[in-house]
Amino acid sequence: MTPDLLEEGLRRREQVQKAPMPGRTESGGRAAGFGRIARAGEVDTTHGRILYLDDVRVSFDGFKAINGLSLDIAPGELRCIIGPNGAGKTTMMDIITGKTRPDSGTVFFGSTIDLLRYREADIAQLGIGRKFQKPTVFEALSVFENLELSLKTAKGVGAAVAARLNGEQRNRLAEVLVTIHLQDHVNQTAGTLSHGQKQWLEIGMLLTQEPKLLLLDEPVAGMTDEETERTAQLFLSLKGKHSLMVVEHDMNFIRTISEKVTVLHEGRVLAEGTLAQVQADERVIEVYLGR
Numbered sequence: 001m002t003p004d005l006l007e008e009g010l011r012r013r014e015q016v017q018k019a020p021m022p023g024r025t026e027s028g029g030r031a032a033g034f035g036r037i038a039r040a041g042e043v044d045t046t047h048g049r050i051l052y053l054d055d056v057r058v059s060f061d062g063f064k065a066i067n068g069l070s071l072d073i074a075p076g077e078l079r080c081i082i083g084p085n086g087a088g089k090t091t092m093m094d095i096i097t098g099k100t101r102p103d104s105g106t107v108f109f110g111s112t113i114d115l116l117r118y119r120e121a122d123i124a125q126l127g128i129g130r131k132f133q134k135p136t137v138f139e140a141l142s143v144f145e146n147l148e149l150s151l152k153t154a155k156g157v158g159a160a161v162a163a164r165l166n167g168e169q170r171n172r173l174a175e176v177l178v179t180i181h182l183q184d185h186v187n188q189t190a191g192t193l194s195h196g197q198k199q200w201l202e203i204g205m206l207l208t209q210e211p212k213l214l215l216l217d218e219p220v221a222g223m224t225d226e227e228t229e230r231t232a233q234l235f236l237s238l239k240g241k242h243s244l245m246v247v248e249h250d251m252n253f254i255r256t257i258s259e260k261v262t263v264l265h266e267g268r269v270l271a272e273g274t275l276a277q278v279q280a281d282e283r284v285i286e287v288y289l290g291r
Ligand SMILES: Nc1ncnc2c1ncn2[C@@H]1O[C@H](COP(=O)(O)OP(=O)(O)OP(=O)(O)O)[C@@H](O)[C@H]1O
Pocket: 060, 065, 083, 084, 085, 086, 087, 088, 089, 090, 091, 092
């Protein structure tokens, strides 16, 4: 990291700290409910967790999609989540990102930010980036323009969207282009990229916002073997700098990237451990791998 980037980071942090608290209701009622005040831009991971879920439950018309889900993720960890169709993996991500409100339970980002008090847009601002399965890039725009757009809407820039990127933003964009292997496609229209390249571009658009936690739902579905392998290397390069939660059905991919694997079944954790450990677990074989 260059000194310029460090300075920019400090400047942004100050800006964010001055900004009003996300999640505050018009009446101020929600903010008044805060026990410990978490400042935006800061995630307290001194307790060794960036994400903490405890006994989370949600029902849809009486169907318990999430049923006593508890798990936590360490800062910088790359956690893989597997489980049969309907296990609740996507619903879990919906809950973390504020798209779905659980009926009960605890969801914390770091040890001070109670995510259930925040709206979806504010959760993204806090530093949780989400990648849905289908690529959602702007097809008519170039690779560069897509990344530029995501940079301009990044936190800290806010209402004062500059007409042109500043030096630090250009540096960030260049860095992201290399990370996602699209440096030779800068001016290519996104619509003409391969499926895998579109997925990387969308990941790049998340990376420009420097998320602390990235949630990725079936990122390699539909990719070629080569694209899948490149994605594995990409994720391995991101861990440490970011925390990642990756949901995938592709076991070869999981084998390449995984340390700790969590198996979800019927809305809760069935098993956790290395891939070899969970694959040897009788309950896992029964409900999932044996099918
Ligand atoms: N908004 C909703 N309304 C009603 N039912 C829902 C809703 N969202 C999810 N479900 C149900 O909750 C269960 C869990 O779905 P979810 O999409 O989380 O599973 P998943 O583990 O992501 O599965 P897959 O591997 O197929 O993507 C499913 O039975 C699904 O039909």
